[in-house]
Amino acid sequence: MTAKRRIGMYGGKFLPVHLGHVNAMVMASTIVDELHVVVSYDEEYEEEVFEGTGMKPISAVQRLRWWSEITADLDHVFVHSVEEKQTGKFEDWTAGAKAIKACVGKVIDTVFSSESSYNEYFNELYPDAEHIVLDNDRELFDISATKIRDEGPYVHWHMIPQEVRPYFVKKVAVIGTESSGKSTLVRNLARVYNTSYVEEYGRTYYDKFKDSMSITLESDYHEIAFEHKYHERMQTRTANKVLFIDTEAIVTQYYSELYVGKRLDILTEVAKLQEYDLHIYLEPDVAWVNDGIRVHGDQSIREENNRKLKKMFDEAGVEYVIVSGDYEERFERCKALVKAIMK
Incomplete structure (x- = not known):
């Protein structure tokens, strides 16, 4: 049996939260003693992301509330929000990682994502942590937040968690x-x-x-x-x-x-x-x-x-x-x- 990791981090913008995110979170929660879900936000960037979609930007507080409700019965899962500028510059990733580490307040030994392409970034940002990719091919939940924004939440209603649906x-x-x-x-x-x-x-x-x-x-x-x-x-x-x-x-x-x-x-x-x-x-x-x-x-x-x-x-x-x-x-x-x- 694989030894259980101690402190894990699963982060993202979650614009919006969908069942693919929930699946990844639950999988991650079974691997570590503590899982920290981190909602990153950049209000200026998010205004641009939602422009032309017919959807209004979703506040970090709202996303935090979704995750708090979704994880309410998971005592070892903790939810945070961190401002992280999305300019594409690596120094912003570095600043974001620093803020996440400070927010978690413990040594992170495992980072989770659904993107294998993040390996290079995480190896440098979290050199002492293992990067575990969860459902990279989206076999179980073929959905993305981009698809929901572009095509609308009603088209993908079956992929919207019960806790998130009232918002839409x-x-x-x-x-x-x-x-x-x-x-x-x-x-x-x-x-x-x-x-x-x-x-x-x-x-x-x-x-x-x-x-x-x-x-x-x-x-x-x-x-x-x-x-x-x-x-x-x-x-x-x-x-x-x-x-x-x-x-x-x-x-x-x-x-x-x-x-x-x-x-x-x-x-x-x-x-x-x-x-x-x-x-x-x-x-x-x-x-x-x-x-x-x-x-x-x-x-x-x-x-x-x-x-x-x-x-x-x-x-x-x-x-x-x-x-x-x-x-x-x-x-x-x-x-x-x-x-x-x-x-």
């Missing part, structure tokens, strides 16, 4: 006034895209009471907004490329104004923090359905409420795409909108 999930908020078809559309889109969705938590909250007019305390709307965001976060973890969300904080603010009589500062702040890739605004031009909770069935009131809600989104500077027509027309239009953002 596209979030689609379906908005509108009551009885505009939001819930039905969200469920149908989730079925077609084989993904998860977020229900309007306000509806779940209303079910505790006999009618919506009972929801007149400011704290009701705080709870609705926070609980909705919690479910959003949880469903993002299981979503298949795209997540559909029924309403959001501005719509909750609209109902607060409707039933409490004022806008709540906390909902304004929540609305400022939320980020969606697409807002689909449904016009109330389908038949109003009395479900026992809704109270604004008169068409003139529906139109007035619709104007108020649109104004709130406009005031918040939120861009949205208006969708109208019958249920079939809406469904087809929304699928086209989703397709356009899945690149």
